Amino acid sequence: MRDSYGISPDEKHYARMIDLLCRCGEFTEAKDLIESMPFEPGAPIWEALLAGCKTHGNLGLGIQAAERLLELVPQHDGTYVLLSNLYANAGYWDDVAKVRKLMRDRGVRKEPGCSWIDVENMVHFFLVDDTKHPEVQAAYKYLEQLGLEMRKLGYVPDTNYALHDMESEHKEYAISTHSEKLAVAFGLMKLPPGHTIRVFKNLRICGDCHNAFKFTSRVVGREIIVRDGKRFHHFRDGECSCGDYW
Known part of the structure; x- marks a missing residue:
């Protein structure tokens, strides 16, 4: 960047690189990069690190990143959600409760997940x-009914995305009621055979829904496009255009 284009990397460039490293689980390299930065790391850096720690279950480093984020942007709901998810995936339910209490005490509210689809010129939420x-x-x-067909192809619900302490069967039900699944199901019911399903979601699609839609596209033989809060996901024949980089 410097030699060829005369551009000095700023915080956004570093954040993207750290995001890439953390998604690959290269936390040592990510930490070294943070320490080599010519300026103090801000919220985008720590958020990229926390998100990667959540993906790979790196509890210790994730807590450190969350602590820095809570100092820098105490009203940002995403930090509390990521930290709560990190604890939940590790089975630390007491810590999950503490994070949620901290949110309430500070008046921070999580943006509710919402998905919508346009069917016959009417938007359904x-x-x-x-x-x-x-x-x-x-x-x-x-x-x-769709779930039964998906299981025949090898689909197994990922109950790690049910972020409450409950029995296994209840966790499976919890993730089956996610808004993006309901919107896709409604589209499949209402739109003509062969019609592409296009769903929008205000937040990032959950990992189980992402996997489920790959199986759904195989079962129904239709293309499913989900535009979440980060990127487009184009599901077709059991694959996603993001290459599972969700």
Whole structure:
């Protein structure tokens, strides 16, 4: 960048590089890069590190990154969510409760996940565990039947994304009610055969939903496009255009 283009890397460039390293689990190299930066690391750096720690279950380093983030941006809900998820994946439910209490005490609210789809020029919205949409019960039944076909192909629900201390069967139900699954199911029910399903979500798609949609695209033989809070995911024939870089 410096030699060829005369550009000095700023914090955004470092954050992208640290994100890449952490996604690969290269935490030693990521830490070395942070320490070599010509300026003090800000929130984007620590958030990239925390996200990578959550993905790979690096609890110790993740807590350090979260502590720095809470000092820099104490009102950012994403930090609390990532830290809570990190504890939940490790089975530290008491710590999960402490993080959620800290959010309440500080008046920080998590943005609720919401997904929507346009069917016949009408936008239909779904929330997690939705009960308000007039046809949501039909969507739940459709997902049950679809799940049976997906399991025949090897799909196994990833209950690590059920971030509450509950029995295994309850965890499976919890992740089956995610808003993006309901929106996709509604689209499959309502749109003509062969029609591409296009769903939007305000937050990042969860890992189980991402995996489930790969299996769904194989079962129904249709293309599914999900635009989440980070990027487009184009599911077709059991694969995603992001190469699982979600």
